[in-house]
Amino acid sequence: MVLVRHPKLVVRNLSVYYGDFQALSSISLNIPSGAATAVIGGSGAGKSSLLRSLCRMNELWDNVRTEGQVLLDGHDIYGPDADVTEVRRRVGLIARHPSPFPKSIFENVAYGPRLHGVRDRRELDEIVKRSLKQAGLWNEVKGRLQEFALNLSPGQKARLCIARALAVQPEVLLIDDPAYNLDPVSAAKIEDLILELKQEYTLVLATNSMQQAGRVSDYIAFLSEGFLVEFGPTSDVFARPKDKRTEDYITGRFS
Amino acid sequence: MGIESTKEKLASTGQTFRFGPETILKLATAATLVVLAAVVIFVVIGAVRSVLLVDLDLDLILTAVVNSLVIAAGAVVVALPVGLLSALYITELAPSKPAKMFWTTIKVLSAVPSVVIGFIGLVWLGYYESSQGTSPLRLYPAASLLLALMVYPSLASFLIEHFRRISPSLRASSYALGASRWQTIVYTVYPAARSSIAAAGFFGLGRTMGDTAIVLMLWQAAARSSLTASQDHRLFTVPTAIVMGAELGWHHSELFPMAMLIMILSLAISSLGRRFMQSHWRVQE
Amino acid sequence: MRDRHSPQTYTGGIIYSSIILISWLAAGILIFYVGYLVFRGFGPLVRFFRDGAFAETDNILLPLWFRTLSLLFGGALLALPLAIGAGVYLSEYARENRLKQWMLAAVGGLAEMPPIVYGLFGWGALAPYFGEGKQTLIFLLTSAVWLLPQLVSVTYSALKEVPVSFRRDSLALGGSRWQTTWGALMPCAGRFLAAEALGGMARVGGETAPVIMIAAAWPSFHGQSLSTLPYHLYRSVVESGEVASPHHFGTALLLVLTSVCLQGAALRLKRTGDSLAGSVHERERGRWY
Known part of the structure; x- marks a missing residue:
């Protein structure tokens, strides 16, 4: 196993089943703190399942079974004393389809802080402003915070969802396919945003695109059919893939 | 086929008359509208x-309309909250097996005819045995409760169908931000469902207001048990008044105005309900 | 691992358990009264069917049942061609304009009209026109008229449920509107349509008001020749001295069974229809909530 000095998340023997179907098979992985880790693999490889099981979103489905451990700062998030909502606050998930609530832009960002007990209007204003700035959306929407969020462009919606996740001050951000369905300009903006965010947060990205993974990530985990094939620093994996399957994927034989 | 000929074909369809499928469909639509218009015009002319x-007899008409509305409102006041809780239980709380069982039960039982419920009501309330006769005070709650029993399954399944259309990704977003189940219900599901709850209320009102059998059976039972009740028109709802009028030959002249009133009321209620259903929450996928 | 349904707080626990309790209580009442009907009515019903072929007493359940079903399906058959035509026209052909909005509103409004209005139509318009000998025809026509707007709006909404992409792709392949409707939309919407139509028939079949009204056109006659199950139940309950007689329970049970079977068939059709059309959920292996 690759040595990671300060793991933020430690995954031990994680298996996820949907009914009889095994989506993840005994994954063990150390996700480094303050860096971007890209999870790559074809569709159906288990990327989204892995991301969802890192913040206990998987169990919203009825027939899902999760085995193994995920340690967040050394505490098992599946342990008996773990608080689901607290786990989900500390580990933010940004879904592939950006889906803002059908409310105003302000209300969207303020939704999370309100859940966790922020009532003071001035404090909320502050949080909303900060989160939108962090998500690089502030300049575009600052005059029209009360507008309906569903009228934003797809790229803006994606960033709004990031801002919404940032507003609860998570420690880890899981981003499922950041540039999904976006035009190149918006996608580039999101990538810039990710480069900025990884200074402050631990990021985990699921992506199909090797190029994107190469540009933004520090570590790469390669999944294939639910198995972890390879994990290591991005430059190493690109330069000297240890596994034949990784090499094939990187050189584009599968894509 | 070349582009030219396609163009010609497109251009020609708009100009010359061809007896094609569209004509048949238009005729069917026209016939439908004529039949429906005949019903409406018949009632309006009458x-x-x-x-x-x-x-x-304005007094009779007014009493019947007010009775209908009061009894229907009573039924909805009972059935709507229970239906709402059941819908929340099925869509937000229950694991899928019990949810499926519950759903199938109420959906299937929503088809039980109201005449059966009226019959059960008579058996259980024992109207025949009691000789006290019936004051409206006793008839109203009984009618409302039985109507609530009749409308509860369809109300609940109406609400469930609407709750299910709320995009799952909205709920997922809420959970991903660390919301508890209860917070998600209050802050995401409820605002999304608010308009369907109102729509469900109107739906239930229309259903219960138009029902004939239950109140009619209660009234007949009351009329048998005491002579005064059989002359007491204060117990009529609009449908019962129409049926009794037609059957016994009373108040022939009031039948059509009452039918028209209930048509207008039902139209108003259903269009109000439909207005509430147009909500942006469900557009998303 | 913690159960996903467990609430996180104490008050949450109370609220959840009361929601669950009230829901099951309500369903329990439904199940209880149906169970009660089965308990009291099953014996008489079996007796009726067993003795029915030979007895000449007042046992008329079997022919009544057949009459009810055939009148119901007859009415639906009368209404269906017109209704499907109008529904297809409104959904696929008619231009988006105010006229269409008006037609839709009229059809929707009439579909939700109380049955007594159609009963009044049958009583006041059809009965005097056709005369005494044709009660069956009058009842058929009345139920067809009542079913008509319901079936139109069912057709319309079934077609609207089909994703736009089906229409677009079929038209893009050079199909005509007609081909698109019958080749691409109807196979998809057909099950839903059949299901909803069966559900509507379950409701219409159990309704008493139109029959009572038509029977009222000839008070002396008491509508023997057009008696249907719900009407028979109403009439005999109201006229007999004893409500809780085995005969009534048997009739009520048969009526409930008929309606429930129709509705159950509708549900089944719809469910298989769902899986055919493919659900749009992100992952189909599990169900959200």
Whole structure:
């Protein structure tokens, strides 16, 4: 196993089943703190399942079974004393389809802080402003915070969802396919945003695109059919893939 | 086929008359509308004639309308909250097996005819045995409760169908931000469902207001048990008044105005309900 | 691992358990009264069917049942061609304009009209026109008229449920509107349509008001020749001295069974229809909530 000095998340023997179907098979992985880790693999490889099981979103489905451990700062998030909502606050998930609530832009960002007990209007204003700035959306929407969020462009919606996740001050951000369905300009903006965010947060990205993974990530985990094939620093994996399957994927034989 | 000929074909369809499928469909639509218009016009003409030619018993009409509305409202007041809780239980709380069982039960039982519920009501309330006769005070709650029993399954399944259309990704977003189940219900599901709850209320009102059998059976039972009740028109709802009027030959002149009133009321209620259903929450996928 | 349904707080626990309790209580009442009907009515019903072929007493359940069903399906058959035509026209052909909005509103409004209005139509318009000998025809026509707007709006909404992409792709392949409707939309919407139509028939079949009204056109006659199950139940309950007689329970049970079977068939059709059309959920292996 690759040595990671300060793991933020430690995954031990994680298996996820949907009914009889095994989506993840005994994954063990150390996700480094303050860096971007890209999870790559074809569709159906288990990327989204892995991301969802890192913040206990998987169990919203009825027939899902999760085995193994995920340690967040050394505490098992599946342990008996773990608080689901607290786990989900500390580990933010940004879904592939950006889906803002059908409310105003302000209300969207303020939704999370309100859940966790922020009532003071001035404090909320502050949080909303900060989160939108962090998500690089502030300049575009600052005059029209009360507008309906569903009228934003797809790229803006994606960033709004990031801002919404940032507003609860998570420690880890899981981003499922950041540039999904976006035009190149918006996608580039999101990538810039990710480069900025990884200074402050631990990021985990699921992506199909090797190029994107190469540009933004520090570590790469390669999944294939639910198995972890390879994990290591991005430059190493690109330069000297240890596994034949990784090499094939990187050189584009599968894509 | 070349582009030219396609263009010609497109251009020609708009100009010359061709007896094609569209004509048949248009004829079917026209026939449908004619039939429906015949029903409406029949009632409206009857009503207008009565209003113009006869001295109407306004008291009877008014009492019947008010009774209908009061009894229907009573039923909805009972059935709507229970239906809402059941819908929340099925869509937000229950694991899928019990949810499926519950759903199938209420959906299937929503088809039980109201005449059966009226029968059960008579058996359980024991109207025949009691000789006290019936004051409206006793008839109203009984009718409302039985109507609530009749409308509860369809109300609950109406709400469930609407709750299910709320995009799952909205709920997922809420959970991903660390919301508890209860917070998600209050802050995401409820605002999304608010308009369907109102729509469900109107739906239930229309259903219960138009029902004939339950109140009619209660009334007949009451009329058998005491002579005074059989002359007491204060117990009529609009449908019962129409049926009794037609059957016993009373108040022929009031039938059509009452039918027209209940048509207008039902139209108003259903269009109000439909207005509430147009909500942006469900557009998303 | 913690159960996903467990609430996180104490008050949450109370609220959840009361929601669950009230829901099951309500369903329990439904199940209880149906169970009660089965308990009291099953014996008489079996007796009726067993003795029915030979007895000449007042046992008329079997022919009544057949009459009810055939009148119901007859009415639906009368209404269906017109209704499907109008529904297809409104959904696929008619231009988006105010006229269409008006037609839709009229059809929707009439579909939700109380049955007594159609009963009044049958009583006041059809009965005097056709005369005494044709009660069956009058009842058929009345139920067809009542079913008509319901079936139109069912067709319309079934077609609207089909994703736009089906229409677009079929038209893009050079199909005509007609081909698109019958080749691409109807196979998809057909099950839903059949299901909803069966559900509507379950409701219409159990309704008493139109029959009572038509029977009222000839008070002395008491509508023997057009008696249907719900009407028979109503009439005999109201006229007999004893409500809780085995005959009534048997009739009520048969009526409930008929309606429930129709509705159950509708549900089944719809469910298989769902899986055919493919659900749009992100992952189909599990169900959200």
